[in-house]
Each structure stands twice: as structure tokens, then as C-alpha cells.
Amino acid sequence: MPTVRANGKAIECEVGANLRRVLLDAGIALHNGNASIINCRSIGTCGTCAVQIEGEAGAVNAANWRDRARRSLPPHEPERDLRLACQTQVLSDIAVTKYDGFWGQGTEPVWTPAGAPDANV
């Protein structure tokens, strides 16, 4: 079973599990602020579930057209190494970081695989 490391937790999930569902079911605040209320709930249109994923090649599915299309629009930047969690399938072990901003488009981590930045010291 793949392990997802996020915000200080190590969560085991099924191969092919939806990353947004894995994080929310583990009680991890995937959406920043009011985006936890105002989001598209996995349709792939709001872009607020954006995260950075680290792992070996093939650790998640290739970005699908919804993921690429939404991240090509502001405030996201298509060249940034983020993914939409709701469009991401977990295929093997990964580590996840969430950045600030309503859409998670910022540059300051809200949480990292190890936890909140203040907890990393």
C-alpha cells in the first residue's frame, strides 16, 4: 500500500486512491481558509486543492486535462510544480506540501510532509 506523508502524518491508502479524499479523510486541511467551504468538491474547476507532490517517477498518475487546464489559469502558473489533489491518483509513496493563498498558489508552506513549518525545527 502506498504511504502519503502530509502535515506530519503517514497515511496508508489503496493504489489508485484519490489524493484529495485521502488527505481529507485523514483530517488534513487540504483547502486554505474559506476554500474549505468554497471549492468544487473534486470537479477540477476551482483549483483550491493544489499541492506539491514529491515521489519517484510514476508515483502518481500523469496530470489529466482538467488538472493541466485549471493550473494553466491564474492565479496558478502552468510551469509551477503543483498538482490538483482531486485529479491525482496515488500509485506509490509520496510526500505532500501545501502552500498558502486561497488556491494554494503561494510560496510559503502551510504544511509540509513533516508538519507545520514551525513544527519542523
Ligand code: FES
Ligand atoms: S477541489 Fe476544486 S479543483 Fe480540486
